[in-house]
Amino acid sequence: MNAAAKPAPAPVLAPVPAPAPVHYRVDASDTHTHRYRITLTIDQPSPFQVLSLPVWLAGRYMVREFGRHLSGLSATQGRAPRAVQQLDKTTWQVACRGSAALVLQYEVYAFDTSVRTAFLSTERGFFNNTSLCLRVHGREEQAHHLSLVGLSKGWLVATAMPSRSAGARGLHYAAADYGELVDHPFELGPFWRGRFKAQGVEHEFVVAGAWPGFDGQRLLRDSQRICEEHIRFWHGARGKPPFQRYVFMLNAVDDSYGGLEHRASTALIAARKDLPRVGEASLGDGYLTLLGLISHEYFHTWNVKRLKPTELCRIDHTRENYTELLWFFEGFTSYFDDLALVRCGLIDGPRYTKLLAKAATAVQSMPGRRVQSVAQASFDAWNKYYRQDENTPNATISYYTKGSQVALCLDLTLRREGRGSLDAVMRHLWALGTERGSDVVAAAGARGLRAALRDPGNIGITEADIAQALQAVGGRSYAAELKAWVHGKGELPVADLLPTVGLAQSREAERLSAAWGLRLSEGPVTGCVVRQVLRGSAAEAAGLCAGDEIVAVQGWRVRRLDDAAQWLAASLAEAGASGASGVSTASAAAVAAPPKPRSSKAAPLTVIELIVNRDQRIHTLRLQPDPQATRLPTLQWTLDEARIKADAACAERRRAWWSPSA
Ligand SMILES: [Zn+2]
Numbered sequence: 064m065n066a067a068a069k070p071a072p073a074p075v076l077a078p079v080p081a082p083a084p085v086h087y088r089v090d091a092s093d094t095h096t097h098r099y100r101i102t103l104t105i106d107q108p109s110p111f112q113v114l115s116l117p118v119w120l121a122g123r124y125m126v127r128e129f130g131r132h133l134s135g136l137s138a139t140q141g142r143a144p145r146a147v148q149q150l151d152k153t154t155w156q157v158a159c160r161g162s163a164a165l166v167l168q169y170e171v172y173a174f175d176t177s178v179r180t181a182f183l184s185t186e187r188g189f190f191n192n193t194s195l196c197l198r199v200h201g202r203e204e205q206a207h208h209l210s211l212v213g214l215s216k217g218w219l220v221a222t223a224m225p226s227r228s229a230g231a232r233g234l235h236y237a238a239a240d241y242g243e244l245v246d247h248p249f250e251l252g253p254f255w256r257g258r259f260k261a262q263g264v265e266h267e268f269v270v271a272g273a274w275p276g277f278d279g280q281r282l283l284r285d286s287q288r289i290c291e292e293h294i295r296f297w298h299g300a301r302g303k304p305p306f307q308r309y310v311f312m313l314n315a316v317d318d319s320y321g322g323l324e325h326r327a328s329t330a331l332i333a334a335r336k337d338l339p340r341v342g343e344a345s346l347g348d349g350y351l352t353l354l355g356l357i358s359h360e361y362f363h364t365w366n367v368k369r370l371k372p373t374e375l376c377r378i379d380h381t382r383e384n385y386t387e388l389l390w391f392f393e394g395f396t397s398y399f400d401d402l403a404l405v406r407c408g409l410i411d412g413p414r415y416t417k418l419l420a421k422a423a424t425a426v427q428s429m430p431g432r433r434v435q436s437v438a439q440a441s442f443d444a445w446n447k448y449y450r451q452d453e454n455t456p457n458a459t460i461s462y463y464t465k466g467s468q469v470a471l472c473l474d475l476t477l478r479r480e481g482r483g484s485l486d487a488v489m490r491h492l493w494a495l496g497t498e499r500g501s502d503v504v505a506a507a508g509a510r511g512l513r514a515a516l517r518d519p520g521n522i523g524i525t526e527a528d529i530a531q532a533l534q535a536v537g538g539r540s541y542a543a544e545l546k547a548w549v550h551g552k553g554e555l556p557v558a559d560l561l562p563t564v565g566l567a568q569s570r571e572a573e574r575l576s577a578a579w580g581l582r583l584s585e586g587p588v589t590g591c592v593v594r595q596v597l598r599g600s601a602a603e604a605a606g607l608c609a610g611d612e613i614v615a616v617q618g619w620r621v622r623r624l625d626d627a628a629q630w631l632a633a634s635l636a637e638a639g640a641s642g643a644s645g646v647s648t649a650s651a652a653a654v655a656a657p658p659k660p661r662s663s664k665a666a667p668l669t670v671i672e673l674i675v676n677r678d679q680r681i682h683t684l685r686l687q688p689d690p691q692a693t694r695l696p697t698l699q700w701t702l703d704e705a706r707i708k709a710d711a712a713c714a715e716r717r718r719a720w721w722s723p724s725a
Pocket of ligand 1: 359393
């Protein structure tokens, strides 16, 4: 370099253009082999661009490793192929050169009818983007676009993802970031479609696979009532929900049930026979269950999609995301789902009371409630509730049913003390979103302040926030209740609280299986097969175990256990009359005992003889019905109208509890 030379002028750096949105082209033409073909274009890739598929889907707390259905991944820049290195079962790395766009091609096999993954056939298509869209590491916060091509003739598309345009080259959608992309499922096919407005906001309902004669108009009317009740619950009579448009996607099948919540839509699956039918005015139990599901998933739009555990505000797609709060987000949602049905007038008080009693019975029939608290059950959802087997009722408690009973106990306690209700607690928590406001301000730039204020985005809450909201509404600390009901393993005081709202509890006659502590599958061909044996039950003491086929009871062949109740009642009465006593304790040791002669008059008939087929070997077991605590109560709750007449405060409490949200 010549020292005398003039210094070179500083180079003028041209501004680097922002990279184009990550773009996925989804080709749905390969219907008969159930494969989506995806072309992913990444502008300005990293030199070593990493990509991965999530291993779980928000709302389903289980690692499923969607990557197992992905295959044929190849990469190019311009015309040059690029090496793809697989790093683990769900992660890949591509060595890139320069900033030319990286184009990846791969296919995803899709033949799961559930709401969790993806499906493609000649009849319909469905996908969650957690199954189809590789996450481009380092680009998660940028805009993600999706184009849909290759749709079969006559197929429609339903999704809540905002549409960019539709043209000859497909349908185009846009998400603000990867988190939004994977929170908008798509339904494809020649489905039924209807619309309604709730509090002035557009709602769309699509149903795939319904039988002819399905009453879509009734489904729309009933759903509208539920949605309006929920919007009023959170925002009052003139309020607006935190979305511009909402989509229900229901897949009607032979026999299934479930749903998955999203920020502005839900994917549902239900039995065809449970859909309403033209000309039928009654509300059958199947359709009632479907309405409960619709109500549940819609309530989640607030409670878990926006109000959420702080641990889930930033989802880690690569591993389990633990929280102790599913008793609140699933349990309280389960409480308000059916409550909305009575509040909007779809069911009456007695029917609602039966639904409540069913949940109480479900809690009572799980011995695991004495093993895990509902907070522990939440934390363990990943390998307990979502990995159910024959031991599940003994090892854990459902955070859905017990959580809903915790909500009931808190609500009735608040109402009895006269300071407020659980409705007010939920609204208090929602208000934290605008108080804290961090998401509102952060999101305002992209979405406009007005839209941001309407949709607060993530409102991360902790158990301390819930405790604080209870105290703010109830005027005292509820720490003792939370400690006992949420972190304890004792019984909930439901029966003591029922009279405060004019309800009474009784116990129904039990089925033999419930009385003995068994869960069975029964049929004329399969016979009577034990699925689960409950801890501490008479069946466990007798030595029964999962997989046993109960062949005979007291010398008679049985294919439905309840049939045996008829001859057992006669035999037990006979034994009682002959003064039989001194019954030996039945135990697992009885497995080896020799068979006794049938229906011998001398036999102590307070012990029941069972012939059991266990893995092709025949055993004789003795079961001693236990009249004590291990009996499983089937609870019946009824309206106590005499109390309502006598106690005005009680009547007012129940009226307010079941009244529509104002
Ligand atoms: Zn749920």
